[in-house]
Amino acid sequence: VTYRVTISPVAGEGQAGALCAFEDITEQEQMGQIRRDFVANVSHELRTPLTALLGFIETLQGAARDDPAARGRFLGIMAREAERMNRLVRDLLSLSRVESEERVRPTERIDIVALIGMAVTALRPVADAAGVVIEVEGEEGPLVIPADPDQLTQVFHNLIENAVKYGAPGKLVTVSITRQLRDQARLGPSVAIAVTDRGEGIDPIHLPRLTERFYRVDSHRSREKGGTGLGLAIVKHIVNRHRGRFRIDSDLGRGSTFTVVLPEG
Numbered sequence: 001v002t003y004r005v006t007i008s009p010v011a012g013e014g015q016a017g018a019l020c021a022f023e024d025i026t027e028q029e030q031m032g033q034i035r036r037d038f039v040a041n042v043s044h045e046l047r048t049p050l051t052a053l054l055g056f057i058e059t060l061q062g063a064a065r066d067d068p069a070a071r072g073r074f075l076g077i078m079a080r081e082a083e084r085m086n087r088l089v090r091d092l093l094s095l096s097r098v099e100s101e102e103r104v105r106p107t108e109r110i111d112i113v114a115l116i117g118m119a120v121t122a123l124r125p126v127a128d129a130a131g132v133v134i135e136v137e138g139e140e141g142p143l144v145i146p147a148d149p150d151q152l153t154q155v156f157h158n159l160i161e162n163a164v165k166y167g168a169p170g171k172l173v174t175v176s177i178t179r180q181l182r183d184q185a186r187l188g189p190s191v192a193i194a195v196t197d198r199g200e201g202i203d204p205i206h207l208p209r210l211t212e213r214f215y216r217v218d219s220h221r222s223r224e225k226g227g228t229g230l231g232l233a234i235v236k237h238i239v240n241r242h243r244g245r246f247r248i249d250s251d252l253g254r255g256s257t258f259t260v261v262l263p264e265g
């Protein structure tokens with residue numbers, strides 16, 4: 001707990017004293033700290049690829065100038081680093097857009113089953129390359145709910161892409177769509193979409209922090225797989241905007257299930 005203490009002198013009929021005020025500023029302090037950590041994280045995440053790019057530019061201008069093989073290899077690495085910066089900036093923009101719209105309830109009406117079908121189709125090539133099969137089960141639709149289609153597409157893209165990335169090759173990723181009359185969290189009629197992988201799972205100690213920006217279980221692995229560490233933070237904000245629920249269950253060594261519950265009206 002942090003207090004701000006203000007002492008001000010008070011003078012009255014022949015007496016002098018002081019007024020001492022205590023103000024609880026714990027929350028302000030925490031918000032300030034979160035903001036400072038975020039800026040430090042963003043700077044660090046941008047600086048890593050930038051340092052690599054500057055290093056390779058210097059090498060290409062000097063030692064590797066007349067070495068076509070090295071030039072080709074270095075340009076390949078530079079392209080990957082630049083793509084990484086691009087993904088990071090794209091995710092930062094998404095996050096800030098979603099945060100600024102969080103209080104505005106989406107009004108468009110969309111068929112959630114069709115939207116999920118399209119997200120799965122878009123990710124099939126990535127899944128094929130990783131040797132993972134994606135299956136969709138449950139409701140056949142159309143199942144119309146109020147939503148922001150671009151944002152929900154991003155939710156399911158992030159969850160299914162993670163399931164493919166962190167899932168086990170040769171194993172299934174299942175997306176199941178279920179209608180429910182009443183959710184445990186007292187939502188009315190809603191639709192639950194669960195994305196399950198059969199990967200290595202997540203240690204329970206990480207679960208509460210997984211939706212924090214830049215929180216990763218294994219930073220090296222995430223970066224290697226092109227992750228920015230912002231995907232689940234974006235998911236959480238979009239689901240909040242839709243007045244939905246988001247939960248993560250995981251069984252270490254067996255796999256994980258990420259469930260989004262969205263109200264039907």
Ligand code: ADP
Pocket residue numbers: 158162163166167197199200201202210215216217218222223226227228229230231232233256
């Ligand atoms: P990233 O871009 O690193 O994937 P996310 O915000 O999408 O960032 O996820 C945060 C972290 O949660 C990941 O770095 C990874 O450690 C963990 N994670 C996410 N999805 C899964 C999954 N399906 N299985 C295991 N770990 C996961």
